Amino acid sequence: MTEKREGEEQLATDPADLPPDGHVIFIGRVRSPWTSREECPRNMAQARERGIPATVEVASEYRRGLAGLEGASHLAILTWLDRSARNLIVQKPRHAPRPKGVFALRSPARPNPVGLHIARLTGLDIEAGILTLDAIDVLDGTPVIDIKPYYASTDSVPEATIAKSE
C-alpha cells in the first residue's frame, strides 16, 4: 500500500482500478545497475553523476523499428513505471518544502506511470535489439513503451525555468 506523507492527497478512485481508455504493450526493458529504490538515482542528472551506462533491450518483434536510429545522438525514452502508485494526486517529495500536484512533479507515482528520460545514445546493435545509453534513472527491468529520436529544434528549451517553491 501507498504510504501517505503530510499534505498528500489521494484520488477517490485509483486509476489502476478504472476501466482502460487505452492499452500499452511493452516493447522492451531497461537494463540498469539499480535494483532497489534506495540506490536508484532520482533523476537523469543524478544518474549521469554516477557515470554508469545502461541499456535498453528491445523485444525481437520490434527491432526493425530501430532502423535509422544510429543517426540520433540523443533519445527520448518512455518507460512504464510499473512499481509506482497511481493514486497520489498531491505529493510531498522528501526534500520539498511543501506538497505539489503530481503534474508539477517528475515523481514516478502518476495517474499514468509513464517516465520520460532524455539520454545520449552511445551504442546501437539493431540485430540484438540493444541500445546503450550514457545513463538512466530507473530500476533494472523497467518496461519501455516508446523510443523517439530527440530533436534539439523542438525538444530543447535551454531557457526554460522552474520557479523555486517558497
Place this chain on the structure above:
Amino acid sequence: MTEKREGEEQLATDPADLPPDGHVIFIGRVRSPWTSREECPRNMAQARERGIPATVEVASEYRRGLAGLEGASHLAILTWLDRSARNLIVQKPRHAPRPKGVFALRSPARPNPVGLHIARLTGLDIEAGILTLDAIDVLDGTPVIDIKPYYASTDSVPEATIAKSE
C-alpha cells in the same frame, strides 16, 4: 485500414490486438484549431509558425494535480494519438528519401501511440482545469495522458544532432 507506402513494413501482430501489458486513462483533452490531418501541423516547429495557441482541458478529478504548475515556464505533454495505426514498424514519411524504423521517427503511428510535445505554458486556471499553451501539433480532442514540468537541466540538449539521411 492503413495505407502502405513503398518500403513500409507491418508488424505480424497489430499491437492494438495484443493483450494489454498496462492500461492508460485519459486525464484530459487537447483543444486545438486543427480538425483534419491535412491542416494539422506535423511537428511543434510548424505549430509555432502558425502562431495559434491551444489549450489542454484537464478532467475535474485530476485538477488538484496541477497545483504548483504555475512555476513552470514549459511543459512536456504526453498525448494518446488514438487515430493512428499501431502496426507500422518501418515507415516512409512523405518527404523522406527512404523508409525508417518507427523508433527513428516522430510519426504518430507507433506501437504505443504516445505523443511527446514540449510547449510553453502561457496560462493556467487550476479550478477550471485549463492550461494554455503557445502551440500544439495534434488534432482537436486528442486525449492527454500526462503533463510534466520541463527541466532544462535534464530535458534540454541543445547540442543534440540527427544525421541527415542520404
